[in-house]
Amino acid sequence: MAKLVLAAVIAYLLWYGWQRGRAFRTLPPERRRALIWRGLSIGVPVIALALVLTGRVHWLTAALAALLPVARGLFSAGLRALPLLRLWRRAGGRGFAPRFRTAALEIRVDLGSGAIDGQVLQGRHAGRRLSSLDRTELDALLAELPADDRRSRWLLNAYIARRFQGSAETPPTVDRPDEEEAWRILGLQPGADRDEILRAHKRLMQRLHPDRGGNDYLAAKVNAARDLLLGNR
Known part of the structure; x- marks a missing residue:
């Protein structure tokens, strides 16, 4: 049963990618990157779960793999926050000494x-x-x-x-x-x-x-x- 679930998931992902392939090529680069990461954030956890159910990987390895898209999002949010941190340090943080x-x-x-x-x-x-x-x-x-x-x-x-x-x-x-x-x-x-x-x-x-x-x-x-x-x- 678990193998059937895994096969169904892979088949669905292939079908979905084929359906979206043509429209994907016409999108701007930023939009394409966003869709790729969105697909990974959904696909990786699902595949990891299927692999655990089939006994192919340890559950801890699958959990770490599923967290990769989340880690990428946190890293991007941290980069976006850097200018705000620099501004805080310059205009009102600890050590600000006119x-x-x-x-x-x-x-x-x-x-x-x-x-x-x-x-x-x-x-x-x-x-x-x-x-x-x-x-x-x-x-x-x-x-x-x-x-x-x-x-x-x-x-x-x-x-x-x-x-x-x-x-x-x-x-x-x-x-x-x-x-x-x-x-x-x-x-x-x-x-x-x-x-x-x-x-x-x-x-x-x-x-x-x-x-x-x-x-x-x-x-x-x-x-x-x-x-x-x-x-x-």
Whole structure:
């Protein structure tokens, strides 16, 4: 009985292939590939089952063979998802760290963890992380910054206020950033599209807006970076 089932299945597949053969040749290549895989996804499990019933193969071997079309579908879905994963990593995944840079300081915001840290670029503490300095050292660094370097003073003051839950000085007027700085502020690679810019801006504002524990200066810098990059499109 099992042999008759196997013979009937093979005969049906041959008949079906013959019936569809002429129309198949006229289809576009993508459509033909899709039909081939569809036929395999049906035919392979049926043939595998028939072989098990006739005792010609072990059931485990047949099961693995039947899963091949499914594995191919999962692999294709994974390839299609790669661009989305790259976009997630660029625009909002773990490690996304926009930068605010002046001559004396560089501040980074890790949106994955909400942490803010930075590095001293000038002076006797050059090369040290802000997080490695205690309050006394930070206050001394603030005093060393030139009075006319208002951007560096405000960035450091904003960091101190965030870290020690204090109040910041009145922020200076935000200068319009150049394009390179704007990309750096938003944490994007040059050439990112409009949607990526808007997503990066929204995610930054969720961390840096004054109503959410941020401060006016950093929020204003983010807005200025967004406006510049969108205005250049």
